[in-house]
Amino acid sequence: MNKKIVALLMSFVMLLSVILTGCSGEKKAADTSKADEKMKVGFIYVGPIGDGGWTYSHNEGRLYLEKELGVETIYKESVPEGPEVEKIMKDMIDQGAKVIFATSFGYMDYVEKVAKEYPDVKFMHCSGYKQGENMTNYFGREYQARYLSGIVAGLKTQTDKIGYVAAFEIPEVVRGIDAFTLGVRSVNPDAKVVVRWTHTWYDPVTEKDAANSLLDEGADIIAQHQDTAGPQQAAQERGAFSIGYNTDMKAMAPKAYLTAPIWNWGPYYAEQVKAAMDGTWKSDSYWGGMETGTIQLAPMTELVPAEAVAKVQEIEAKIKDGSFEVFAGPIKDNEGNLKVKEGEKLTDEQMLSIDWFVEGVEGKIKK
Known part of the structure; x- marks a missing residue:
C-alpha cells in the first residue's frame, strides 16, 4: 500500500481515538457532576x-x-x-x-x-x-401539651382568671384554647380563661397591649398563641405569671415564666x-x-407548685401511652350545649375543624 495512504489512515485512526476519548471523558464528567449534586x-x-x-x-x-x-x-x-x-x-x-x-x-x-x-x-x-x-x-398534637400547661395555670392562679392572648380564629388556635381550658378546669373548676384576639402572629407591641388589657381585668396568669414574648413580658412587668408557646422563653421573662408547649x-x-x-x-x-417528641412541654420552672408538677407528670405519662384523651366526653361548650357525650371523644377530623369554645372560656369566635 502506498506509504502516504498508510500514513493518512493512521492519522485518521488517531484522530478518531482522541475524539472518542474526549466524548467519553465529557460524559463521565457530566455523570460525576450529577452524582455530586446536593438535594x-x-x-x-x-x-x-x-x-x-x-x-x-x-x-x-x-x-x-x-x-x-x-x-x-x-x-x-x-x-x-x-x-x-x-x-x-x-x-x-x-x-x-x-x-x-x-x-x-x-x-x-x-x-x-x-x-x-x-x-x-x-x-x-x-x-x-x-x-x-x-x-x-x-x-x-399541640393540644396535648396545651392541656398540661393548663394544669399548671389552674393550680397557680389566685384570682381564678387566666388571660389568653390569641392570634386568629382558626381551628389550630381554637383547639389550643379549648385544650388549655380543659386542663385548667380539670384541677380548678372555678377558673375562667378570657380570650383576647389580636389578629397577628408577630407584633410584639399589639400582643403585649392585649396582655396588659387582660391583666387590667384581673388576670394573674397570661397564656398565648403568638410568636413573640410580648405577652410574657407584660406579665413580668405587672408581677403576674406566664405560659409561653413555641420555644422555651424563660430568659425573656424569668420572673413570670412557668412553662410552655414547644416544638421540635x-x-x-x-x-x-x-x-x-x-x-x-x-x-x-x-x-x-x-x-x-414533635410537641413537648418545656421544663417547668421553680415557680410552678409541686402539686402541679406531680399532676403534669402523671397525665403526661398517660397521654404518651394512649390511656388519656384530652377531648374525651363529657364536654360542654361555653353556651352550655353538650358537644361530646360521656364515653365518646372528638375525632381528628372534628379537632382539625373545631370552631367552638369549651365551658370555661370567655370569648367569641367570628365565623
Whole structure:
C-alpha cells in the first residue's frame, strides 16, 4: 500500500481515538457532576427567624436537617400569607429546590396551586389539611401539651382568671384554647380563661397591649398563641405569671415564666427529606403526638407548685401511652350545649375543624 495512504489512515485512526476519548471523558464528567449534586430544600417562614418563637423553632429544624443529612437549604423569612408566597416558591424551584416546607396555615391554598404546577417537587404544608400526590400536611398534637400547661395555670392562679392572648380564629388556635381550658378546669373548676384576639402572629407591641388589657381585668396568669414574648413580658412587668408557646422563653421573662408547649421539628424534617432522596416519600397527613417528641412541654420552672408538677407528670405519662384523651366526653361548650357525650371523644377530623369554645372560656369566635 502506498506509504502516504498508510500514513493518512493512521492519522485518521488517531484522530478518531482522541475524539472518542474526549466524548467519553465529557460524559463521565457530566455523570460525576450529577452524582455530586446536593438535594436542595426550601423553607418559607411567616415571621423573622429571630422571633424566638414559631419561626425560630422551624429554623432550628432546618439547621438540624442540614447537620443530619448534609443537604443544602434556602429560606425566606417574613413572607405574608397571600399570593406573594407563590412567587417565593417558584423562585426556590428555579434555584433547584426539590422539597419545600411552607410553615404557616395561610399558605395552604397557594401551596396547593403551585404543587399542581410542579408535580416533580415535594411540598409540605404546616398546620393545614389539604393534600395531593406531591403535597402533604404536617403538624403536632399541640393540644396535648396545651392541656398540661393548663394544669399548671389552674393550680397557680389566685384570682381564678387566666388571660389568653390569641392570634386568629382558626381551628389550630381554637383547639389550643379549648385544650388549655380543659386542663385548667380539670384541677380548678372555678377558673375562667378570657380570650383576647389580636389578629397577628408577630407584633410584639399589639400582643403585649392585649396582655396588659387582660391583666387590667384581673388576670394573674397570661397564656398565648403568638410568636413573640410580648405577652410574657407584660406579665413580668405587672408581677403576674406566664405560659409561653413555641420555644422555651424563660430568659425573656424569668420572673413570670412557668412553662410552655414547644416544638421540635428537626427529626421530622430529616425523615421527610431522606424519604424524598431515596425515593420512598409518600403524601400523607402527619399529626405527631407527645410520644413522637414533635410537641413537648418545656421544663417547668421553680415557680410552678409541686402539686402541679406531680399532676403534669402523671397525665403526661398517660397521654404518651394512649390511656388519656384530652377531648374525651363529657364536654360542654361555653353556651352550655353538650358537644361530646360521656364515653365518646372528638375525632381528628372534628379537632382539625373545631370552631367552638369549651365551658370555661370567655370569648367569641367570628365565623
